[in-house]
Amino acid sequence: MKVAKFGGSSVANAEQFRKVANIVTADPERKFVVVSAPGKRFKEDTKMTDLLILLAKKVIEEDVYEGVLAQVVARYDEIVTDLGLPRDILDVISSNLQQIIDTYADQPERLMDALKASGEDNNAKLMAHYLRHLGHEAHYVNPKDAGIFVTDEPGNAQILPQSYEQIAKLKERSGILVIPGFFGYSLSGHVVTFPRGGSDITGSIIAAGVHATLYENFTDVDSIYCVNPSIVENPCQLRELTYREMRELSYAGFSVFHDEALQPVYKLGIPVCVKNTNNPDAPGTFIVATRDHRHQPVAGIASDTGFCSINISKYLMNREIGFGRRLLQILEDEGISYEHTPSGIDNMSVILREEQLAGDVERRVLERIEKELQVDEVSIERDLALIMVVGEGMERSVGIAAKATAAFARANINIEMINQGSSEVSMMFGVKADAVERAVRALYEVYF
Incomplete structure (x- = not known):
C-alpha cells in the first residue's frame, strides 16, 4: 500500500485535479490520498489558505467578511464547474464555512484553526466526489474518523501516540480513501492545525499508521535539488537523501518537504519519494534510512x-x-x-x-x-x-x-x-x- 500526498500546486484547479486522478488510479497500490488546500493557479494568485486566514481576520475584527467568503467559494466553484461535477457539493462547502463562522465567531484561535483547516477539508470532499464521478470507489474520510487525534495547541498540533492504533484500521476499508491534510482533532473535539505546510505531516502520519510500503509526496518539481534553483541555475538533482539529511535541509530552508514530517516514517523506516504531479514518470527523489555517500559526501x-x-x-x-x-x-x-x-x-x-x-x-x-x-x-x-x-x-x-x-x-x-x-x-x-x-x-x- 502507498500513501500519496498532493500539495497545493497539485490541486490548484480542475486541470490539476485531472492529473491527480490519473496518477491515483494508475496504481492500485495508491489506496490513501492526502490533499492540501488549493494552491496558486498562477504566479500572482492567492493561495486558498491565505484567503481563509484573511476571512478569519475579517470575522475576528468584526469587519465585513462576505466578499472574502465569496472569493473562497468561487475558487471551489471554478473547480466544480470545470470538472462538470453536480453543483450540490458547493452548497455543502458554503454551509460548512458559514457554520464554522457561526460556531467560533467569539473564539478567535478556534475560528482561525477551523477556517484554515477547511481548505484541505473541502478540497478532500471535492477530490473524493470527482473520483466517484469518474466511476471509482472513493471515500472522503474526516481526520476524526481516521483517528488523527492531536494536542490542543492551535496552529502547532502534535500527533498523540494513541492515534496510530486507530489509523491502522483504515486498512480494513475498501476503495480509495481521501483524507484532508494539515489538521486533526483534539480529545475535546476541536479542529487543531499542524504548523503551516502540515499536509506533509498528515501524509507521514497516515503512512506510519497503515505501515505503507511507500509515502509519495507529490509537488511541482521533478526532484529535490541540492540547492535552491532560484539561486543557482540548473543545480544537481538528488536521487537519494537520508532522513537525517532531509530533516536538516528542510529546517534550513528547503520548502519542498516539511521538516516535522519525517518523524513518523523515520521510526518505521518507510521510504519517502518526492515526485512531480506534472511529470509523474520522473523518478523523483527517495528519502531513505541510508545511502551510498562515497562519491557525494555533501547532499x-x-x-x-x-x-x-x-x-x-x-x-x-x-x-x-x-x-x-x-x-x-x-x-x-x-x-x-x-x-x-x-x-x-x-x-x-x-x-x-x-x-x-x-x-x-x-x-x-x-x-x-x-x-x-x-x-x-x-x-x-x-x-x-x-x-x-x-x-x-x-x-x-x-x-x-x-x-x-x-x-x-x-x-x-x-x-x-x-x-x-x-x-x-x-x-x-x-x-x-x-x-x-x-x-x-x-x-x-x-x-x-
Whole structure:
C-alpha cells in the first residue's frame, strides 16, 4: 500500500485535479490520498489558505467578511464547474464555512484553526466526489474518523501516540480513501492545525499508521535539488537523501518537504519519494534510512534569512554555574525559541528569528540579561542569514570545512558564525543577509 500526498500546486484547479486522478488510479497500490488546500493557479494568485486566514481576520475584527467568503467559494466553484461535477457539493462547502463562522465567531484561535483547516477539508470532499464521478470507489474520510487525534495547541498540533492504533484500521476499508491534510482533532473535539505546510505531516502520519510500503509526496518539481534553483541555475538533482539529511535541509530552508514530517516514517523506516504531479514518470527523489555517500559526501546546501544574534560577554563566564540555564530562562519567559547557542569561555551567542524581538520584547530581554546576569557586554547583531551544508558523508571526508572557508574567502564574504553539531551531519555558517546568495553559489562551486 502507498500513501500519496498532493500539495497545493497539485490541486490548484480542475486541470490539476485531472492529473491527480490519473496518477491515483494508475496504481492500485495508491489506496490513501492526502490533499492540501488549493494552491496558486498562477504566479500572482492567492493561495486558498491565505484567503481563509484573511476571512478569519475579517470575522475576528468584526469587519465585513462576505466578499472574502465569496472569493473562497468561487475558487471551489471554478473547480466544480470545470470538472462538470453536480453543483450540490458547493452548497455543502458554503454551509460548512458559514457554520464554522457561526460556531467560533467569539473564539478567535478556534475560528482561525477551523477556517484554515477547511481548505484541505473541502478540497478532500471535492477530490473524493470527482473520483466517484469518474466511476471509482472513493471515500472522503474526516481526520476524526481516521483517528488523527492531536494536542490542543492551535496552529502547532502534535500527533498523540494513541492515534496510530486507530489509523491502522483504515486498512480494513475498501476503495480509495481521501483524507484532508494539515489538521486533526483534539480529545475535546476541536479542529487543531499542524504548523503551516502540515499536509506533509498528515501524509507521514497516515503512512506510519497503515505501515505503507511507500509515502509519495507529490509537488511541482521533478526532484529535490541540492540547492535552491532560484539561486543557482540548473543545480544537481538528488536521487537519494537520508532522513537525517532531509530533516536538516528542510529546517534550513528547503520548502519542498516539511521538516516535522519525517518523524513518523523515520521510526518505521518507510521510504519517502518526492515526485512531480506534472511529470509523474520522473523518478523523483527517495528519502531513505541510508545511502551510498562515497562519491557525494555533501547532499545539499540550504539557506534562510531573518535571523539575529544576541551576543553576550562576561569575564569568567565558564566558571559561573547555571549561566546558560538562566539566560535561556529569560528567553523562555518571553516565549522566544532559539536556533543555536555557539559559545566560548567568556562569551555566548544566541541565534534566533529576528521577528521574535518585535515591539517591546527586545528592550525587556536586554534589560533582564544586563540586570540578572550582570554581564560585561550585551549587543544584538541583525540581518543575519544561516547557511547549512548537509551530508552524512562529511564525517568521513577530509577537507570539507576547509573547502567552505576557502570558498568564502575567494568570494570576499566574512563569516559571522560557524557551528557544527557533534553528529557532523551538517555545518552551519552565519553571514550577512546581503551576502547569502553569493555565499551559496560559492559553496555550490566547491561541492558540486
